Amino acid sequence: MATLANDSTFRALRNFTNASLAGTGPVTMISPGKKQRTIIDAKNMQSTEGKIVRFEGDPATNDPAVDEAYDGLGITYDFFWNIFERHSIDDEGMPLQGIVHFGKEYNNAFWDGQKMTFGDGDDDLFKRFTISLDVIGHELAHGVTEDEAGLVYFNQAGALNESMSDVFGSMVKQFKLNQTSDKADWLIGAELLSEKINGKALRSMSDPGSAYDDPVLGKDPQPKHMNDFVNTFEDNGGVHINSGIPNRAFYLAATNIGGFAWERAGKIWYETLKDARLRANTGFKRFANLTVYNAIRLFGQGSVEEQAVQNAWNEVGITTSIKEPLQYAH
Numbered sequence: 001m002a003t004l005a006n007d008s009t010f011r012a013l014r015n016f017t018n019a020s021l022a023g024t025g026p027v028t029m030i031s032p033g034k035k036q037r038t039i040i041d042a043k044n045m046q047s048t049e050g051k052i053v054r055f056e057g058d059p060a061t062n063d064p065a066v067d068e069a070y071d072g073l074g075i076t077y078d079f080f081w082n083i084f085e086r087h088s089i090d091d092e093g094m095p096l097q098g099i100v101h102f103g104k105e106y107n108n109a110f111w112d113g114q115k116m117t118f119g120d121g122d123d124d125l126f127k128r129f130t131i132s133l134d135v136i137g138h139e140l141a142h143g144v145t146e147d148e149a150g151l152v153y154f155n156q157a158g159a160l161n162e163s164m165s166d167v168f169g170s171m172v173k174q175f176k177l178n179q180t181s182d183k184a185d186w187l188i189g190a191e192l193l194s195e196k197i198n199g200k201a202l203r204s205m206s207d208p209g210s211a212y213d214d215p216v217l218g219k220d221p222q223p224k225h226m227n228d229f230v231n232t233f234e235d236n237g238g239v240h241i242n243s244g245i246p247n248r249a250f251y252l253a254a255t256n257i258g259g260f261a262w263e264r265a266g267k268i269w270y271e272t273l274k275d276a277r278l279r280a281n282t283g284f285k286r287f288a289n290l291t292v293y294n295a296i297r298l299f300g301q302g303s304v305e306e307q308a309v310q311n312a313w314n315e316v317g318i319t320t321s322i323k324e325p326l327q328y329a330h
């Protein structure tokens, strides 16, 4: 297991080195606790190469997309370092690259395995994708998930991959705002929707399905319970749809435990992400069981945390069961 874990790190680094040789960024590795950000302006081309417009330590540029990407990557780095002692995406100090002004009126942001790429939005549906800190955290968390668990981007494993990004993205925003879980809005992309859209965000973790209802955008399709699980071939098997179910489970666990989400529920989710029993094709049920194992390992059998995690999954229609030995695998 340790060999496999190392292997994925080396692969990530190799990819990075190749990219660097191709001229998309620096190769310097940096010491733990220090971040190295590079923001590239794609100048509305659909390319992830372009001019470096802000490097670590450079002053603000007055281009909001550049500065929001720079700040957002920094806060996300700080969150993972301060809370989990994770040194960047790969825990090996991988420099953080953000591409802004990708494409023309491009209505999305994505993680391509090495960089975070942000469109400007068309201002009809969406504003620029750097405007929401949780969306930046979401993209970076895809890198963390890829490095730790390699959850395939399809069906339930893909919905878990998406949910992980919402869970950590939302916690990054809560960390920045110093919010306890009862004070958080649990919305993803609240700043992102244009004024023309009837909605409050891209997704709601506390109440999936309620984020928007709009003539152009349609209605938020997320279920919040297994009874409403959507079987579809669209959206990679509903990865952005069924993620509502594990999203709500995390929200329930965090708010039932109380305090800052990252102190206990977030720690359980993070340790589950690093648990070697979380395989690339893991579905909701197995993931839920692993969160219970990790709650027990971290906080003890019969603890408030274990109970809150079990109750959270129950409430979204997933009954957890513990059959395997309780040792930690990493």
Ligand SMILES: [Zn+2]
Pocket (backbone or CB within 6 Å): 138, 142, 162, 165
């Ligand atoms: Zn995503």
